[in-house]
Amino acid sequence: MTQRVVVLGAGFGGLEATSLLSEEFGDELDVVLIDKTAGFVFGFSKLDVMFGRSIPEQVFHPYANIVKPGVRFVQAEITAIDAAAKRVETTVGAFEADFLVIALGADYDVARTQGLAEAGHEFYSEAGAFALPDTLAAFEGGDVVIGITAGPFKCPPAPSETALMLDAMLRQRGIRDSSTITLVMPFPRPIPPSPDASAALLATFEERGITWHPDTGVRSLDAAARVARLGDGSTLPFDLYLGVPVHRVPAVVEASGLTVDGWIPVDPRTLETSWPDVYAVGDCASVGTPRAGVFAERQGATAARRIAARVRGESGDALYDGRGVCYVEFGGEEIGRVEVAFFEGRPHGSMEGPSLELAAEKREFGASRIKRWFGREWTPALAE
Structure with missing residues (x-):
């Protein structure tokens, strides 16, 4: 019988987890990706729209365009999460899972x-x-x-x-x-x-x-x-x-009894919750790294690799490294590149730039993710 992975939330963490599982198993694994919204928008794209570099239609990536073996997208509101049973209630019905990944982000x-x-x-x-x-x-x-x-x-x-x-x-x-x-x-x-x-x-x-x-x-x-x-x-x-408003977990996460001190506690290296085969990644989880897409992406990949090992009947050894790289706008066309590490002694980071050359690297960062997750070409806006 085909095993099922249900992924709640289609941000950086959810998209990377489903992409990796599709690459690993194709149609041999049933991966269900659930999100209440119709599409994905990068955080930096919101600033591009805000400052007139783009319009919303240019930065919106519809989830309906995801065509990956073994993955199906469901647009629905999640109304309840039973972590012990690995069962999720939504506005379009219930979904039961062998493995559950909670990647629902933070609300405002x-x-x-x-x-x-x-x-x-x-x-x-x-x-x-x-x-x-x-x-x-x-x-x-x-x-x-x-x-x-x-x-x-x-x-x-x-x-x-x-x-x-x-x-x-x-x-x-x-x-x-x-x-x-x-x-x-x-x-x-x-x-x-x-x-x-x-x-x-x-x-x-x-x-x-x-x-x-x-x-x-x-x-x-x-x-x-x-x-x-x-x-x-x-x-x-x-x-x-x-x-910037106060952040909190989505109400359904809190109502489902998943949180401690406002966030979902996880093992920071494995992203496992206290419930077997239930993982939490990204902004909704208490990991010890910043709440940013680049960290959620690596967390989603770690959870997916550990699930892949479990599906094969192996003991998973993938560990989240607590590292991330982000790009910082300095106005005009100059971009800085910040790399930080959180699990290698005291949290520390380095800075490169700002420079014009790093602007091209930032555009490639966005383009490569859309190519990987949605299978299409896209180029982020240029600074004017």
Whole structure:
């Protein structure tokens, strides 16, 4: 009888896990990939749309286009997860599995930050980022605050990228001198595990007149006074507020009793949960690495390799290495490359660039994933 792997969530982790299992087994394994959305969008593509480099249709990759041996995509809302039984309830029926991979990411709790919905703009969701081009185009100058409420949050470099891309946009439009940009982050430096990358960003902030406000988060927005109230008791005036909301696991994960301290606990090297043959990868899991796609991708691959060994009746020895590489926009056409490692002693990282050459490497990163996961050619937007 054909064994079944059910993968919940079609982000970096889910897409990589299903791709690897298809390569290993083809039609000999039944792989079901379930996601409530119709397609995939890179995190960096949201910024491309937000700053007018692309339009949503150019960065959207429909899951219906996935044609891989042994893999079928189901678009449905997941309503319950029974980890002990490896059974999943959805809006289109129930699915039972021999192996279960939970890769449902993190949701955004906008309501947790008073005033964010009324006075600010969140830019981390697709809907939020895709709604911002007209807002940014209409901005005539003033005080901009880019604020993080609290950690952990997805893609730690993204708020810094947003500040630098906004700086470039305002300079291009000739209104930078009549504007301020302040970045508020609850970390002592922009990319904590990489002193080199953080130093490069802080030097660029100083060069471009971007104010860095570390070690505190935004607690609330006062819509009437147009000020952001910070955790350290200070306030910042704003004409435009771009916010990163509080992150949390999807409600169905919490309701299913899978979490401890808000996230799914796993063995950080194997991604196994406390339930046999149930794995959790990516942003919903408590792994000890940043919540970013490049880490979820390697976690998904590790889980898939361990499942592949179990299907063959072998003892799996694949281990997650806690490493990741990400690309950081510095505005204009320059890209930095950050490589970090978390399981090799104290977390540490290195920085290369920024440079024009690394922009091509970043485009290849995106193009290669779409080729692997969706089987088609695609080129990310170029910086202008």
